[in-house]
Amino acid sequence: MICKTIAMLFLAGCLAVSVDAFGISSFGKAHTEPPKPTTTTPSPARPCSRQAECAGISSSSCVRTHYDAITRCLCGDNLPPVNGQCEAQTKALYHVCANSDECNDGLICLTPNITGSAPSHLRVHSPQEKICLCDTENGYREREHTCNDADILKTSMFAVIIVSMLRKIITN
Template sequence: MQPLKRFTQCGSLTMLFGVFIILFGVSSTALTTFGKTNNQPPPTQGPIIKGRECNTNDDCSTTERTSCVKDPSDFKMRCLCGDDTPPSSGVCLDVLKGLRHRCHSNHECEDGMVCQFENTNRTIGVSKFMSSKTKLCLCDNDNGYVEDILHDICSGANQQYAVSLLISICTLLAPFLFSAHMSMRKHF
């Protein structure tokens, strides 16, 4: 038994020594980079790309998938893609369109919006000069979504999210509450 005992002790020491080598090897490479100065120059930023300024959606007809909407960075009217970004090399990605973007069907608009002609009687926001001949992604008023002019979004989604969340929680808890009620009923 004595040789076996020595062998296991040596094996443990060898394994422990191997772990120390691995840990020291990893930490020593990390320590060699600590304190070194960065000799690389900082990356240069390219020019900030903005969409072309516009007054109506007709001004944006030369660039596909753009609409004349308010730029979130400087609040100027510009030809922007559906996600309110400027076109990259004159091309927009095929994304869901945000508030007041040109559209052909409801499937092109974000959740809580419908593709419809603008009610020309309204005079809030930018709607007073937009053409009523063009369908736009607008807030779905029939389902409780209302245009928030300050943030340029459709509000009401938070209320529906809260209701959906409450229903989901109640659905998950119902079996537990029912079984607790039944077990308490057996005891009394």
């Protein structure tokens, strides 16, 4: 009986070692790790100092974003072009446009007032070029290279508070 038990333990040990030699543990799992996916980071967009420098990249504009102090040739969604092409359908703040339909919500296509005191990121455009700017007539204001509708948001929050208070009064 003892010999039988020792023989079984020996046989189990040999099987575990031989199976492990083939890359499989005693629990049936392989000791190999799956290949790690390759990570690709988009190459930074080309720096520019004038809109004309971006002419070779269709639908790109020489713009500055809130996360980068350098003006670059970026697509309408503020991402770098891929293989010299832009796929963005609409354009963000400061991008060159022909009409307001090309601009994101809250933006309109206008000729900027570029004077000697204009910020450097606006001086990349010629005085005749139209760019997407905040729609100030509808409450959008420019702040830190983005448009926000803080006035509209404040009004909406005020309305929510009033409605909540009225609802509480009516239910009591």
